[in-house]
Amino acid sequence: MKKIIIAIDGFSSTGKSTVAKQLAKALGYVYIDTGAMYRAVALFAMKHDLVGENFIKKQDLEDKLSEIQINFKLNLKNDIAEAYLNGNNVENDIRSLEVSQFVSPIAAISSVRKKLVEQQQKMGAEKGIVMDGRDIGTVVFPKAELKIFMNASAEKRAQRRYEELTAKGDKVSYESVLKNIEERDHIDTTREDSPLVKAKDAILFDNSVLSKEEQFEKLKGLALEYI
Numbered sequence: 001m002k003k004i005i006i007a008i009d010g011f012s013s014t015g016k017s018t019v020a021k022q023l024a025k026a027l028g029y030v031y032i033d034t035g036a037m038y039r040a041v042a043l044f045a046m047k048h049d050l051v052g053e054n055f056i057k058k059q060d061l062e063d064k065l066s067e068i069q070i071n072f073k074l075n076l077k078n079d080i081a082e083a084y085l086n087g088n089n090v091e092n093d094i095r096s097l098e099v100s101q102f103v104s105p106i107a108a109i110s111s112v113r114k115k116l117v118e119q120q121q122k123m124g125a126e127k128g129i130v131m132d133g134r135d136i137g138t139v140v141f142p143k144a145e146l147k148i149f150m151n152a153s154a155e156k157r158a159q160r161r162y163e164e165l166t167a168k169g170d171k172v173s174y175e176s177v178l179k180n181i182e183e184r185d186h187i188d189t190t191r192e193d194s195p196l197v198k199a200k201d202a203i204l205f206d207n208s209v210l211s212k213e214e215q216f217e218k219l220k221g222l223a224l225e226y227i
């Protein structure tokens, strides 16, 4: 089977990672969640007091970028490629609402993007990869064979995210999740470096009314046309 690059971009909590994971598994491809990498940098910044309610110490973070090592290791128990920050498993910590609140301003910093984009391009050099994020089809792999741009209404996305967080035991309100999603949408689409935008050759995929199964079947069908 031919190996291609599948780039899945879109707004926060559109369910990109769920379907990207399923697709990678079905095709025997590697799955990379680039949002996890930006989240890991945000977690690092939080732990070093480089970001807070009203501040970002951009220069201090830039000085420490070389100390940040992010990688993924497959957990054989749940078959999930979990994120590691400097050797520590941070898969759970990076999904908190607190990290969600700081990640988009951190992801708007060009030097952070440069570091992570370089790593992502190396990860996909051999193709056979499904990568999801905000700039995969536009910046990381502009020549990806298949590009998908996912969207759904902010309310629908907030509802899904709220259910995920409360199922984990996080005490959050629906309103705070919706507010966070709207704020991230705003920062992600208006930042100067690599704003979230649909690549011209990406296929628009609105999944507001599709079940997870339907999304997977549709995307698998599309992928098989290219392989």
Ligand code: C5P
Pocket: 012, 013, 034, 035, 036, 038, 039, 103, 104, 105, 107, 108, 132, 133, 134, 135, 136, 184, 188
């Ligand atoms: O995908 P996820 O919601 O986990 O991503 C968290 C944040 O990381 C996004 O809101 C966005 O600010 C940033 N991000 C990015 N570029 C990517 C992936 C994520 O700027 N390729």
